[in-house]
Amino acid sequence: MLPIAPEGRLYLALLAVLVAVAHLFLGVWALPTWLLxxxxxxxxxxxxxxxxxxxxxVVSPLDARxxxxxECHDPFLERPALCVTLRQSWRGEFNMYSPVECRVQQFFRRKTDTAVDASGYLAVWLKTDEAEDVVVAMQCRSWPHVFHCMAGAGDRLGQSRRCGFLGFARWAQVYLPPTARAEVRPGQRISAATDVIATLVHKKQDADA
Structure with missing residues (x-):
């Protein structure tokens, strides 16, 4: 099977039909439709x-910078948090991956002044097996707005599993427990499902250390 995201298969099929019809009626003048x-x-x-x-x-949920x-305030769970702000890369894939092994708890949609530009954000709340809360918030105001999540509340996701499609060139924020240790720095380019952006640190681990 072609390496195409499920969200795009219908669109690509329609584009293929458009290209075929254009060639039927326009001949070589239809070559620009191949660009589409x-x-x-x-x-x-x-x-x-x-x-x-x-x-x-905690791995990056998308290809980004x-x-x-x-440190910030998580406006979705109303708690102190470590926040990693990401800008989706135009050159990377537009797929979204689960940053941790978890169970989906809830989806939020709201405006928040603590987000990147106070735009509308769609967020998903994830809970790990160690009962740690992770929130991934995606900016969804600017056009074109495309977001699809394959998981629903109560579903279990494996770490680095593809779980949706996010486009195009979005801002995203990953809210982590304040005890988490950041593994990235501003300006760094990271790959989804591959690069670690933070490590969850439990209080018990701190005490043992």
């Missing part, structure tokens, strides 16, 4: 990320 089809393949490509599970690690790493 190639662009569709670029946007919806899904080569897959085979990465080993890393206990207590790190814009900020700081």
């Amino acid at each position: 089809l190639l662009g569709g393949f670029f946007i919806f490509r899904n080569w897959g990320r085979e990465t080993p599970s890393r206990p207590l690690a 790190v814009m900020a790493v700081d």
Whole structure:
């Protein structure tokens, strides 16, 4: 099967039909329609990320550049948090991956002044097996707004598992427990499901250390 995200297969099929019809009626003048089809393949490509599970690690949910790493207030769970702000890369895939092994708790949609630009955000609340809370918030105001999550509340996700499609060039914020240890710095380019952005640190681990 072609390495295409499920969200894009219908669009690409329609584009292929458009290209065929254009060639039927326009001949060589329809060659520019191939650019649309190639662009569709670029946007919806899904080569897959085979990465080993890393206990207590939080991997990047998308191909991105790190814009900020700081302590903040999580407006979704109303708690202190370590926040990693990401800007989705135009050159990377537009797929979204689960940053931790977890169970989906709830989806939120709201405006928040603590987010990147006070825009509307769609967030998903995840809970790890160690009962740690992780929130991934995606900015969804600017056009074109495309977001699809394959998981629902109560579903279990493996770490680094593809769980949706996010486009295009979005801002995202990952809210982590304040005890988490950041593993990235602003300006760094990171790959989804591969690069670790933080490590969850439990109080028991601190005491043992």
